[in-house]
Amino acid sequence: xxxxxxxxxxxxxxxxxxxxxxxxxxxxxxxxxxxxxxxxxxxxxxxxxxxxxxxxxxxxxxxxxxxxxxxxxxxxxxxxxxxxxxxxxxxxxxxxxxxxxxxxxxxxxxxxxxxxxxxxxxxxxxxxxxxxxxxxxxxxxxxxxxxxxxxxxxxxxxxxxxxxxxxxxxxxxxxxxxxxxxxxxxxxxxxxxxxxxxxxxxxxxxxxxxxxxxxxxxxxxxxxxxxxxxxxxxxxxxxxxxxxxxxxxxxxxxxxxxxxxxxxxxxxxxxxxxxxxxxxxxxxxxxxxxxxxxxxxxxxxxxxxxxxxxxxxxxxxxxxxxxxxxxxxxxxxxxxxxxxxxxxxxxxxxxxxxxxxxxxxxxxxxxxxxxxxxxxxxxxxxxxxxxxxxxxxxx
Amino acid sequence: xxxxxxxxxxxxxxxxxxxxxxxxxxxxxxxxxxxxxxxxxxxxxxxxxxxxxxxxxxxxxxxxxxxxxxxxxxxxxxxxxxxxxxxxxxxxxxxxxxxxxxxxxxxxxxxxxxxxxxxxxxxxxxxxxxxxxxxxxxxxxxxxxxxxxxxxxxxxxxxxxxxxxxxxxxxxxxxxxxxxxxxxxxxxxxxxxxxxxxxxxxxxxxxxxxxxxxxxxxxxxxxxxxxxxxxxxxxxxxxxxxxxxxxxxxxxxxxxxxxxxxxxxxxxxxxxxxxxxxxxxxxxxxxxxx
Numbered sequence: 001x002x003x004x005x006x007x008x009x010x011x012x013x014x015x016x017x018x019x020x021x022x023x024x025x026x027x028x029x030x031x032x033x034x035x036x037x038x039x040x041x042x043x044x045x046x047x048x049x050x051x052x053x054x055x056x057x058x059x060x061x062x063x064x065x066x067x068x069x070x071x072x073x074x075x076x077x078x079x080x081x082x083x084x085x086x087x088x089x090x091x092x093x094x095x096x097x098x099x100x101x102x103x104x105x106x107x108x109x110x111x112x113x114x115x116x117x118x119x120x121x122x123x124x125x126x127x128x129x130x131x132x133x134x135x136x137x138x139x140x141x142x143x144x145x146x147x148x149x150x151x152x153x154x155x156x157x158x159x160x161x162x163x164x165x166x167x168x169x170x171x172x173x174x175x176x177x178x179x180x181x182x183x184x185x186x187x188x189x190x191x192x193x194x195x196x197x198x199x200x201x202x203x204x205x206x207x208x209x210x211x212x213x214x215x216x217x218x219x220x221x222x223x224x225x226x227x228x229x230x231x232x233x234x235x236x237x238x239x240x241x242x243x244x245x246x247x248x249x250x251x252x253x254x255x256x257x258x259x260x261x262x263x264x265x266x267x268x269x270x271x272x273x274x275x276x277x278x279x280x281x282x283x284x285x286x287x288x289x290x291x292x293x294x295x296x297x298x299x300x301x302x303x304x305x306x307x308x309x310x311x312x313x314x315x316x317x318x319x320x321x322x323x324x325x326x327x328x329x330x331x332x333x334x335x336x337x338x339x340x341x342x343x344x345x346x347x348x349x350x351x352x353x354x355x356x357x358x359x360x361x362x363x364x365x366x367x368x369x370x371x372x373x374x375x376x377x378x379x380x381x382x383x384x385x386x387x388x389x390x391x392x393x394x395x
Numbered sequence: 396x397x398x399x400x401x402x403x404x405x406x407x408x409x410x411x412x413x414x415x416x417x418x419x420x421x422x423x424x425x426x427x428x429x430x431x432x433x434x435x436x437x438x439x440x441x442x443x444x445x446x447x448x449x450x451x452x453x454x455x456x457x458x459x460x461x462x463x464x465x466x467x468x469x470x471x472x473x474x475x476x477x478x479x480x481x482x483x484x485x486x487x488x489x490x491x492x493x494x495x496x497x498x499x500x501x502x503x504x505x506x507x508x509x510x511x512x513x514x515x516x517x518x519x520x521x522x523x524x525x526x527x528x529x530x531x532x533x534x535x536x537x538x539x540x541x542x543x544x545x546x547x548x549x550x551x552x553x554x555x556x557x558x559x560x561x562x563x564x565x566x567x568x569x570x571x572x573x574x575x576x577x578x579x580x581x582x583x584x585x586x587x588x589x590x591x592x593x594x595x596x597x598x599x600x601x602x603x604x605x606x607x608x609x610x611x612x613x614x615x616x617x618x619x620x621x622x623x624x625x626x627x628x629x630x631x632x633x634x635x636x637x638x639x640x641x642x643x644x645x646x647x648x649x650x651x652x653x654x655x656x657x658x659x660x661x662x663x664x665x666x667x668x669x670x671x672x673x674x675x676x677x678x679x680x681x682x683x684x685x
Contacts, residue, residue, distance in 0.1 A: 044510045178655050204654050208613040210412060210604050214645045215654060217401040234512045234605055245531050246401075267514040267605050 021335050027101030028337035032072050033330055035059075036094035037105040038080040038087055045082035048107050050310045051130060052077050054319025055105035055326070057307035062323070068330045076100060084114030091115040095124060102127060102342050105322040109133050120144045125343045128325045130318060132257065134184055137370045139347070146346050146365065148322055150281070150373040152181055155255050156188020156230070157395050158279065158376050163189075163226055166378075166390070167251065168196035173224030175215055175239055177231050178204040185230035185255065200224050205235060212238050220248040228253045233260065237267040244272035253277045256376070265381060274383045279376040281361050282321070284386070285313035295355040321354035325363075328352055360392045371395075402645050404529035409617075410641025411538045412603060415596035416611065416618025417625065417633035418544055422592045424627050425552060426585020427478075428565045432493040435611030435618070436500035437473075438593035441466040442601050442610070443508045445594075446515060455518045459598065463591045470590025471583040478586065479579065504608035515601035537599040541634060544595060548630040551588075561585055613658070617644070620661040623668045626678025635677065640664060 027034035039052035059075040067073060076098055080087035087108070094100045102125035106112055109131040116135060119126045120142050128148040129136060132155065136147035150158065163172060172193060176182030186202060193199055201222035203215045212235050219227060220243070227250040229239045236258045243250060252275070258264045259278035283290050290296040299320055303310075310316045330337075332345040349365045349372065357363075363372045375394040379386040416435060423431045431437075445462040449455070473496070481492060519525070519536030526532065552558040563571040564581035572578050597611070604610055617640055625636025640661060648657040674680050 044505055206655065206658060208658050209654075210614050210617070211405075211409060213405040213408065213603075214402060214648060217398065217405050218649055221398040221401065234607065237512060237514075237605060247528065263511060267512050269514070 023336045023338050023341070025101060025338045025340075026099040028071075030071070032074055033068070033337060034074045034076065034098060034100040035105075035326060036076040036078065036091070036098060036100035036103050038078040038090050038094075038103075038111065039107045040082035040111075041077075041079035043081040043083070045108065047312070048082070048130075048315070049079070050312050050315040051107045051319040051322070052105060054307055054310050054316045055323045057302070057310070058320055058323025058327075060306045061302050062327060068327055069334060071330075073327070073330070075105075080106075080108065080111050082108055082111060084110050087111035087114050088118060091118065095119075095122070101337060102339060104128050104326045105319065107131070112136065116142055116145055124339055125346060127329065127342075127346050128322045130322070132184075133180065137372070139368060139370050144343055146343075146370045146372065148318075148325060148372070150256065150279075150376060151371055152184035152230075152255070153188040154371055154374055154395055155279065155376070156185035156190075157192045158188075158374075158393050159185075159228055159253055159255065160189040160192030161395065162277075162378055162390075162393050163228070163253070164193055164196050165393070167226050170197055170226045170251075171200045171222070171224040172197055172226045172228060173219035173222050173250065174199060174202040175212065175219060175227070175229045175231060175235075176202065176204055177235065178206050181232075182230050185228075189228060197226070205231070207232070207235075209235075211242075213242055215239075216242040216246065216248070220246060224250060226251045226253065230255060231258070233258050233264045234267075236264050240265070240268040240273050240276065244269075251275065251277065255279065256281070259379075259386070261381070261385070270383055273381055276381045277389070278379055278381070278386070280379045280386065280388070281358060281373065281376050282314065282317045282356050283358055285317060287385075299356060317356040321356045324354050325352070358388075358392070398649075399646075400529060402649050403642060406642035406645035407538070407638060408530055408534035408603070408641070409645060410621075410638035411534065411541050412600050412614060412637075413617040413621045413640050414634040414637025415537070415541050415544070415599050416593075416614055417622035417637040418541065418548065418630060419589055419593040419596050420618060420622040421627060421630050421633045422548060423585065423589035424622075426561050426565060426588060427582055429489055429493070430619075430627075431496075431589065432490070432615070433496035433500055434589065434593055435615035436497050436504070437466070437470065437590055438597035438600075439606075439608060439611045440500050440504055441469070441590070441594035442515065442597035442606055443504055445598055446513065446601075446606060447508075449516065455516065459518075459595075462598065463594050466594035467587040467591040469587075470593075471587035473590075474583045474586035478582070482582075501608055501612075508608070510608055513606045515598070515606045517602035520602075533602050537603075540595065540599055544592065545630045545634045548592070552630075557584070616658070616665075617641075617661045620664045620668075622675075624664055624675055626675030628679060629675070629677050632675055632677030636675065 037052050039049040040046045041049040056075045056077045059073045063072050078090035080090050104127040107130040112129050112131055126145040130149055131147055132149045132152040134151045134153050136145045137151050176186045201219050203218050205212045205215050229236050256279050265273040329345045333341050347365050347367045351362050353362045358377050361375050365372045375392050377392045378389050380389050419434050441462055445458050448458040517533035519532045522532045525535050560576045561581045564576050564578040568578045621637030621640045622633040625632030644657050644660045648654050
């Protein structure tokens with residue numbers, strides 16, 4: 001009898017952990033996981049909001065296919081109008097009223113910076129947002145934030161590495177915006193050049209400067225043959241056109257965020273932008289070489305069925321990737337759906353390939369390195385579209 | 396040396412941008428006695444109208460004329476609807492009205508034409524005989540347009556009876572009315588002309604800085620500095636002031652204070668002029684009979 005009682009107690013003790021394995025924080029249950037995200041659906045920046053709408057559409061597909069680990073994903077997408085105070089307001093609403101488990105898939109640097117403090121203080125993960133600001137990629141600064149993009153600093157390093165490989169022996173000129181954005185790029189490129197190449201001039205401009213003509217004259221006088229322009233679309237267009245018009249004609253390299261044919265190259269003049277090099281991580285939906293790619297076929301089917309309201313294929317692809325990353329973390333977390341475990345899983349991604357990324361462009365995190373996107377592919381503009389050049393460069 | 400020449404040349408082309416806005420400011424000040432902060436945004440709206448016409452295939456110079464006419468009518472209309480009822484309002488109130496007008500025009504531009512950056516064509520780009528290492532054909536053409544515009548404004552105020560009537564209506568409305576000047580009509584005419592000058596400025600600036608709703612926002616500060624420096628009541632002074640600001644800003648930015656401080660040059664010039672020589676370098680001192 002005693003023996004049976006002892007066995008029962010031992011059995012109970014053994015079962016206990018198994019029962020306790022199902023752990024939930026607010027927003028998670030046996031049937032549902034609630035996630036929130038925000039972006040500009042109205043106002044001047046509203047184009048970017050298409051990304052967040054695409055994340056929501058991604059989960060429509062996930063739910064139609066049975067959810068994740070048997071749970072339905074409720075994705076709440078809010079309009080923050082690209083205004084920091086509004087972002088904080090909708091985030092508090094999602095956390096305190098809607099009770100989301102975590103925030104994920106948002107876009108907008110100033111808005112996401114505004115909610116970073118609130119989320120980190122309350123230990124709520126802020127995952128896979130689209131911003132290159134380094135505050136989202138450093139566990140020492142914000143242990144509960146982890147972005148989805150290469151940081152501006154990483155991009156600067158990658159561009160530097162590429163120049164060292166492809167343009168050995170050349171002199172480099174750098175134009176950078178005089179703020180966090182520009183200075184992070186500059187710090188990055190400085191670290192990875194200097195062996196076979198040399199930065200001979202680095203000039204800043206203010207976002208209030210009507211033109212960058214004076215800066216281009218200074219850079220031209222430096223005799224550089226490669227010109228890295230770390231600026232917003234308008235200044236980039238001006239720089240590309242001016243470098244052409246003055247007869248300087250260096251090899252121009254521009255970062256990911258401004259590598260838009262319509263937004264950046266067209267105002268400069270497509271003929272003047274021939275030969276511009278940039279980076280890319282995502283497959284171009286219009287490129288026929290991916291027509292038979294299974295991920296692309298699945299993506300196009302999803303666009304037709306769930307995401308027809310979003311016209312921009314690149315933002316749709318980014319949102320699709322963000323949705324995939326969020327799903328990956330929920331999948332990895334299993335039945336332990338606490339905020340702590342969600343963050344732990346996000347910080348332990350092993351060689352994950354987001355479906356819309358180019359082949360070989362995988363992402364990875366460790367608890368002490370949140371810079372998840374450390375690989376890019378370079379591409380060159382031929383006058384009508386981008387052509388991929390060389391193999392991926394990694395940092 | 397080559398770099399200094401390049402910097403002088405870019406300073407001149409930047410100066411021509413500032414000078415064109417300074418001219419519009421002189422126009423509104425001479426004809427109404429006010430400083431219109433929405434001048435730049437009204438010019439941007441006019442430039443949006445121009446690009447809409449160009450997109451529809453209207454030839455450049457026809458577009459130019461239509462835009463200037465529409466801007467003239469628009470300016471006069473703003474005066475009728477918004478400014479006339481406030482004719483006797485204190486200066487402080489007017490500043491608020493102008494800021495409101497600024498925001499309305501800015502948002503209207505973004506709402507109707509979107510916030511994306513767009514290229515704007517120049518009528519001078521095809522003039523290959525103007526090719527040189529320092530200035531683009533457009534820069535040279537824009538400078539010529541500004542000098543012509545300046546001369547026209549000077550002649551208008553100095554040698555035409557309408558110009559004289561307008562000056563009178565601003566400086567002494569009561570006496571002007573007594574000698575038969577239609578003061579209200581003069582004010583509307585002044586607003587219309589200032590908006591028309593702004594439209595020309597917008598179309599000369601847009602090919603260089605690209606067209607978007609905030610195109611004029613910072614240029615207005617530089618234009619303001621130029622107009623004040625040269626003398627706010629004097630068209631050729633304002634143009635000279637615009638060029639001086641452009642060259643100073645470039646040369647100081649490259650050789651002395653660094654590119655971070657260029658905006659400060661304009662601000663220091665504004666404050667400095669107001670403190671040291673409120674009438675500007677070439678302005679006439681205003682004497683008021685008590």
